[in-house]
Every structure is written in C-alpha cells, then in structure tokens.
Amino acid sequence: MQFKELKLNKPIIRALFEKNYEEPTLVQERAIPAILAKKDIIVSAQTGTGKTAAFALPILQLLYDKQDAPKKGKKIKALVICPTRELAIQIEENFVAYSKYTNLRTGLVFGGASIEPQKEMLKKGVDILVATPGRLLDLHKQDFINLDYIETFVIDEADLMLDMGFIDDVKKIERLCPEGKQILLFSATMPFKVEQLANSILRNPEFVEVSPTSSAAKSVNQQLYYVPKPKKIELCLHVLRNNIKGSAIIFRRTKYGVDKLEETLLKNNYKAVSIHGGIAQSLRQTALNQFKSGEAEILIATDVAARGIDIKNVDTVINFDIPNISETYVHRIGRTGRAGASGKAISFCSADEKGYIKDIQQLINTVIPVVEEHPYPLDPKATPEVHKKPGSKYKKGRKSEASKKKKKRWY
Structure with a gap:
C-alpha cells in the first residue's frame, strides 16, 4: 500500500x-x-x-x-x-x-x-x-x-x-x-x-x-550471561571490550545505577553519556544529540527516560539490570535490529533475577541462548541474597528489667 x-x-x-x-x-x-x-x-x-x-x-x-x-x-x-x-x-x-x-x-x-x-x-x-x-x-x-x-x-x-x-x-x-x-x-x-x-x-x-509484544525482534541475536550481582560492572567492561562494535544502549533500573555505570565507563575511556529523570532537560537533550550523531558511542538510560525515543542504527542493547516487567524487555531489545538491520541484545542475570528471565522467555516463546564462557560465571547453586535488618534483642511487647524498675507507680 x-x-x-x-x-x-x-x-x-x-x-x-x-x-x-x-x-x-x-x-x-x-x-x-x-x-x-x-x-x-x-x-x-x-x-x-x-x-x-x-x-x-x-x-x-x-x-x-x-x-x-x-x-x-x-x-x-x-x-x-x-x-x-x-x-x-x-x-x-x-x-x-x-x-x-x-x-x-x-x-x-x-x-x-x-x-x-x-x-x-x-x-x-x-x-x-x-x-x-x-x-x-x-x-x-x-x-x-x-x-x-x-x-x-x-x-x-x-x-x-x-x-x-x-x-x-x-x-x-x-x-x-x-x-x-x-x-x-x-x-x-x-x-x-x-x-x-x-x-x-x-x-x-x-x-x-500491531505486533503483539510477544514477537521479540526476529533480527536480534539474543544472549544471556549469568553473573553474580557484584561482578556485573566487570562483566560489562569485558563484554564492551570483546563483544561489541558500534553503538550501544545500556539499560539500568535506577538513576543511581545509571550514574555509577557512567562514572566507571568514563574512567575506562569510553565515550558514554546518560539520560534519566534526575538530569536537567537541556543536558538530557545534549546527551541524546551526542549519541545520535555518533559523538558518544554508549548511552546509559533508565526505561522511563528512553521510552518512545527514536534512535536509529543502534548495534547493541545491554540489559545490565533485567526488567521485572517482561514487556519492557521486548521494548528494550526492539531498539536494535530495526528496519531490516541485524542487532544484538545482551542480558546480565544475577541469582535474584532468574524469575524475571523465566517470565520473559515465556512471553517471547523463546529460550535465550546462554553464554557459558566468560570470566565471571554465577554458581548454579547461588541463591538470592536476603538482606535482613538486625532485630531487637527484646521480645516484642516485653519491657526490659531496667525500664520496669524506673517506672513510678501512681498509687
């Protein structure tokens, strides 16, 4: 037509x-x-x-x-x-x-x-x-x-x-x-x-x-790395050095995560820029323009900041944090492999994100190929870290002996 x-x-x-x-x-x-x-x-x-x-x-x-x-x-x-x-x-x-x-x-x-x-x-x-x-x-x-x-x-x-x-x-x-x-x-x-x-x-x-979300981009080569959470930044640097040519968008869940990763990449001499909701509008626009023009080769972003923006010719998408909503994964990887070009989508999954991967694979009806050979493998038996706050040494509702002694009777 x-x-x-x-x-x-x-x-x-x-x-x-x-x-x-x-x-x-x-x-x-x-x-x-x-x-x-x-x-x-x-x-x-x-x-x-x-x-x-x-x-x-x-x-x-x-x-x-x-x-x-x-x-x-x-x-x-x-x-x-x-x-x-x-x-x-x-x-x-x-x-x-x-x-x-x-x-x-x-x-x-x-x-x-x-x-x-x-x-x-x-x-x-x-x-x-x-x-x-x-x-x-x-x-x-x-x-x-x-x-x-x-x-x-x-x-x-x-x-x-x-x-x-x-x-x-x-x-x-x-x-x-x-x-x-x-x-x-x-x-x-x-x-x-x-x-x-x-x-x-x-x-x-x-x-x-149109194009129900389950049809993940056919022209995108998807890869999955299992990695301990504290080693994700090292793995990211390893992947950028050895597996990536051209431009890349790296998605993180939080503003703090975006800033931290940008700092690390700049220290390692990568031309990286970032966008998230906490950055002033003029700076966000400058960062986008630098990435679109090729002046910066890496854009680090939160989903909210990057949603709906048309950025052409992205070679690779890296899911540094796995999204907890499966459809978000499809949106992210849809930014590469557009208009007939081929693209690559790389995901870093830690022990606490395995459930998200399971949901994503169900949605896209595909098992994402796992890359076994890399320097920071995740122990298959690793379980998610549980952060417990130290509780009080007193039983709930019980007063200490000292407070009982101090209490003055009214009668």
Missing part, C-alpha cells in the same frame, strides 16, 4: 516523500482510515512501529481545511499529551516535518524548561499542541491555554503515564476538553488500569493491535 491510497492530500504526501516515506507501516495502514473517519481508537503497538505518524498525519489532514485562520485567531484544535519531555520534542519535530507545506502551526510545552518562551509561543496562536501533563495544567491554570476548541485529543504512551503517576492529570485534562472530541489512545502494553481509563473516556473505540 502507498500513502496516496490513504486519502492524504498532496502537501502532506509531498512532505512524506521528502523524508523518503512511501509506504505506511502496519499501524499507520490500520489507524489512519479510522482516525479520518473521526472514530475513537485504542492502538496497542510497540515503539518503532511508526505510531507518531499514525496520529500526526490524519490530524494534519483533518485540520487542513481550517488552516487559514489568521494567526492571532488560531485556536488549539488538536492536543497530544505524552509522559516525557524527549518524547514531546520528538512528536513536535514530526508534526513540523509533516506540515511543512501547510499553514498549520504546532506548539510544544513541557516542564523543566523556562515557561516564558512557551507563553509567548501560545500567545501567537497554534493549531496543534504537544505537551507533558504537568506543564499543560500549569499553563491552563494561568489562562495561557484554552482547551475549549479541541477536536482531537491524543494520549500517547498511556501505560508509561500510568507508571509515572500521571493518570489523574490525564483524566483532568480530558474533562477540560469539549465533550464531543475524538480521543486516540496509544499504549505499548495494556495493563488493567489503562483498559479502565480507556473504558471510562472513549466512545465505541476501534481497537488496533
């Missing part, structure tokens, strides 16, 4: 052609006609399937006829909310690229950056607004954002919104928009709470499911 067959108009097709996009992906092929028919939809699809264009293109098409309102008179007609700043920046870039030959204007607001330029941009008027929930509500409270004219409301990465505690904000934003709006909900996974949210705000939605 070609984009032309999706009833998109010439200026949009022209912008797509310049980006060398001729054929829609599966999610675009299914979602675009439903959105153009003004239906509410729920899309369950992984990162890297072309979700952004699946909602950006039909929104531009629907707004095309109303694009010539005077700039000052422009009202926000489409609202896209997403959980992270990086994702918001990326979505806005896509809207700008696809609307190159139209007069439609896209605005971007997110926290962690100066609010004044964002207020100025809103005063000038925009047709489409991409936002993170906190800053959007902040600007709405200050009367810089009017949501009375919203026709299409997009919730992107709904499951991550849930994980980050934004779900109440999402409901509040939905209530601030007009009743008859079209709602498009995109989510990589479908936990119960996301289904609950969808059922409460969408009307007769059409369901589009």
Whole structure:
C-alpha cells in the first residue's frame, strides 16, 4: 500500500516523500482510515512501529481545511499529551516535518524548561499542541491555554503515564476538553488500569493491535550471561571490550545505577553519556544529540527516560539490570535490529533475577541462548541474597528489667 491510497492530500504526501516515506507501516495502514473517519481508537503497538505518524498525519489532514485562520485567531484544535519531555520534542519535530507545506502551526510545552518562551509561543496562536501533563495544567491554570476548541485529543504512551503517576492529570485534562472530541489512545502494553481509563473516556473505540509484544525482534541475536550481582560492572567492561562494535544502549533500573555505570565507563575511556529523570532537560537533550550523531558511542538510560525515543542504527542493547516487567524487555531489545538491520541484545542475570528471565522467555516463546564462557560465571547453586535488618534483642511487647524498675507507680 502507498500513502496516496490513504486519502492524504498532496502537501502532506509531498512532505512524506521528502523524508523518503512511501509506504505506511502496519499501524499507520490500520489507524489512519479510522482516525479520518473521526472514530475513537485504542492502538496497542510497540515503539518503532511508526505510531507518531499514525496520529500526526490524519490530524494534519483533518485540520487542513481550517488552516487559514489568521494567526492571532488560531485556536488549539488538536492536543497530544505524552509522559516525557524527549518524547514531546520528538512528536513536535514530526508534526513540523509533516506540515511543512501547510499553514498549520504546532506548539510544544513541557516542564523543566523556562515557561516564558512557551507563553509567548501560545500567545501567537497554534493549531496543534504537544505537551507533558504537568506543564499543560500549569499553563491552563494561568489562562495561557484554552482547551475549549479541541477536536482531537491524543494520549500517547498511556501505560508509561500510568507508571509515572500521571493518570489523574490525564483524566483532568480530558474533562477540560469539549465533550464531543475524538480521543486516540496509544499504549505499548495494556495493563488493567489503562483498559479502565480507556473504558471510562472513549466512545465505541476501534481497537488496533500491531505486533503483539510477544514477537521479540526476529533480527536480534539474543544472549544471556549469568553473573553474580557484584561482578556485573566487570562483566560489562569485558563484554564492551570483546563483544561489541558500534553503538550501544545500556539499560539500568535506577538513576543511581545509571550514574555509577557512567562514572566507571568514563574512567575506562569510553565515550558514554546518560539520560534519566534526575538530569536537567537541556543536558538530557545534549546527551541524546551526542549519541545520535555518533559523538558518544554508549548511552546509559533508565526505561522511563528512553521510552518512545527514536534512535536509529543502534548495534547493541545491554540489559545490565533485567526488567521485572517482561514487556519492557521486548521494548528494550526492539531498539536494535530495526528496519531490516541485524542487532544484538545482551542480558546480565544475577541469582535474584532468574524469575524475571523465566517470565520473559515465556512471553517471547523463546529460550535465550546462554553464554557459558566468560570470566565471571554465577554458581548454579547461588541463591538470592536476603538482606535482613538486625532485630531487637527484646521480645516484642516485653519491657526490659531496667525500664520496669524506673517506672513510678501512681498509687
């Protein structure tokens, strides 16, 4: 199928052609006609399937006829909310690229950056607004954002919104928009709470499911190393020296873990950068740009910071910490081996993470090949460390002899 067959108009097709996009992906092929028919939809699809264009293109098409309102008179007609700043920046870039030959204007607001330029941009008027929930509500409270004219409301990465505690904000934003709006909900996974949210705000939605999470990237060579937890950093250095060529993303569970690993890699003369929620927005963007341009060869990240960001040509993904949610593993390894290229996914598993590996293998329906030959093997009998706090030497509810003696009687 070609984009032309999706009833998109010439200026949009022209912008797509310049980006060398001729054929829609599966999610675009299914979602675009439903959105153009003004239906509410729920899309369950992984990162890297072309979700952004699946909602950006039909929104531009629907707004095309109303694009010539005077700039000052422009009202926000489409609202896209997403959980992270990086994702918001990326979505806005896509809207700008696809609307190159139209007069439609896209605005971007997110926290962690100066609010004044964002207020100025809103005063000038925009047709489409991409936002993170906190800053959007902040600007709405200050009367810089009017949501009375919203026709299409997009919730992107709904499951991550849930994980980050934004779900109440999402409901509040939905209530601030007009009743008859079209709602498009995109989510990589479908936990119960996301289904609950969808059922409460969408009307007769059409369901589009693409590449169920169980189909782990076929072009990715997966490897599993069993290793004692304290030896993971040494194993990481060993693997980087001997097994890896080109660019790599290393996933860690915590911000502290990301910082610690970055420090170690920099000491060992690796060009590494990191992103996580505790780093200022401008520094996160700089780190991403350095990695994308090849100036840095390793990006260390938490799942939240890296979710939804489109980074092309990643040769290797390293799961330094095994994720406790199986679908997260699929998202991580899906960052390599894209667009027909082959990639490698390496996982380091300590004794306390064996259960996670079992769940992952069940989900992807594949046994991940184990690398036996390496300098830091895990004893097969090793059990997870249990950290017990030292208890009190006194029995619960019993007072010491000394405290009994001190007690003064009231009678």
